Amino acid sequence: MKFLKNVWYVAALPDQVGRELLGRKIAGVHVLLYRTQAGEAVAIADTCPHRFAPLNKGSLIGDNVECLYHGLQFSPAGRCVRNPQADLISPNMHIGRYPVVERHGLVWLWPGDERLADPAKIPDLSHIENSPTRRTVHSFIEAPYRHDILIDNLMDLTHIDFLHVGSFSGGPPESGETVVEERDNQVIVTRTQYRGAPPPRDADMGPLVDRRFHIRWFPSQVTAFEGRMVLPGGSLDQGRKTVFTHIATPADAKNTNYFMSFTREHAVEDRDLDAIISATQKKVIATEDGPMLEAIDRRMNGADLMELRPVVLPGDTGALRVRRVVKRLLQEEERHQAASEVRSA
Numbered sequence: 001m002k003f004l005k006n007v008w009y010v011a012a013l014p015d016q017v018g019r020e021l022l023g024r025k026i027a028g029v030h031v032l033l034y035r036t037q038a039g040e041a042v043a044i045a046d047t048c049p050h051r052f053a054p055l056n057k058g059s060l061i062g063d064n065v066e067c068l069y070h071g072l073q074f075s076p077a078g079r080c081v082r083n084p085q086a087d088l089i090s091p092n093m094h095i096g097r098y099p100v101v102e103r104h105g106l107v108w109l110w111p112g113d114e115r116l117a118d119p120a121k122i123p124d125l126s127h128i129e130n131s132p133t134r135r136t137v138h139s140f141i142e143a144p145y146r147h148d149i150l151i152d153n154l155m156d157l158t159h160i161d162f163l164h165v166g167s168f169s170g171g172p173p174e175s176g177e178t179v180v181e182e183r184d185n186q187v188i189v190t191r192t193q194y195r196g197a198p199p200p201r202d203a204d205m206g207p208l209v210d211r212r213f214h215i216r217w218f219p220s221q222v223t224a225f226e227g228r229m230v231l232p233g234g235s236l237d238q239g240r241k242t243v244f245t246h247i248a249t250p251a252d253a254k255n256t257n258y259f260m261s262f263t264r265e266h267a268v269e270d271r272d273l274d275a276i277i278s279a280t281q282k283k284v285i286a287t288e289d290g291p292m293l294e295a296i297d298r299r300m301n302g303a304d305l306m307e308l309r310p311v312v313l314p315g316d317t318g319a320l321r322v323r324r325v326v327k328r329l330l331q332e333e334e335r336h337q338a339a340s341e342v343r344s345a
């Protein structure tokens with residue numbers, strides 16, 4: 001499986017990166033994240049160039065990482081700065097480093113061509129940043145399934161009225177429609193559904209509601225959601241609002257770094273509520289989407305979705321558009337890569 005490389009991926013939550021070494025796989029690349037003594041989050045390659053030991057097994061000496069196996073040391077810029085066996089440090093002893101930016105309460109990493117790593121390309125998630133009137137709870141799971149089927153799942157919310165009955169849904173609506181737009185390599189899905197039972201937590205609204213989900217996908221494999229719910233026939237713009245974000249950073253062809261968050265504008269200081277929200281999110285993923293996605297992943301056995309010639313339903317439009325954008329961006333990256341190789345030859 002090929003991954004987009006010239007994008008900012010969410011690599012970690014800020015409190016996952018500290019003075020302990022964190023090894024993580026991002027788009028097929030082993031990276032090592034940590035904070036310098038000054039508190040700056042940095043990332044270098046997680047593989048020692050000597051005998052390929054994972055550097056995350058090593059330790060921090062000041063701002064440098066010492067390999068546990070034979071003691072080579074590397075700076076936050078990936079430079080080998082100490083060779084305990086000789087004074088010599090040759091060019092092939094240096095390792096890669098990756099641009100890192102903390103923004104919107106998340107740690108972003110660029111695994112591709114560093115010259116293109118413009119922080120202005122980070123998806124705008126300012127609407128989930130914590131403030132005195134807003135609180136976002138983040139959760140993380142190492143998901144044992146490939147990221148593209150998770151994105152399919154997130155872009156096609158018709159599944160909530162079957163897979164999530166009793167949690168996110170009260171059952172299928174009488175009717176629904178999906179509208180898909182593409183803008184600046186983003187795919188925006190608006191899913192509206194009419195006269196369905198509300199999910200249990202919104203049972204106070206009555207037996208039937210209209211719902212609308214607005215989903216914005218970014219090539220960083222970020223999906224930002226806004227949900228609205230009203231009594232049938234009411235104005236959805238004025239409806240009860242929920243804001244949540246799901247991020248499917250690919251680890252490799254079989255695993256995903258799955259970040260999910262829920263944003264609220266009430267009880268902002270309530271840390272007990274934070275814990276309840278996080279536990280609920282993880283439970284629904286672990287008991288509803290997770291087992292389904294693992295089973296699908298096993299059944300697909302690494303095959304490309306389109307090569308399996310799937311049946312296409314109206315709700316798939318957004319997910320299929322995402323696949324088209326990713327394919328186009330992968331081709332652009334290949335052209336950029338080929339041009340760079342010609343220039344440096």
Ligand code: FES
Nearest residue numbers: 048050051067070
């Ligand atoms: S494997 Fe790292 S120093 Fe030998």
Ligand SMILES: [Fe+2]
Nearest residue numbers: 153159164289
């Ligand atoms: Fe789901």
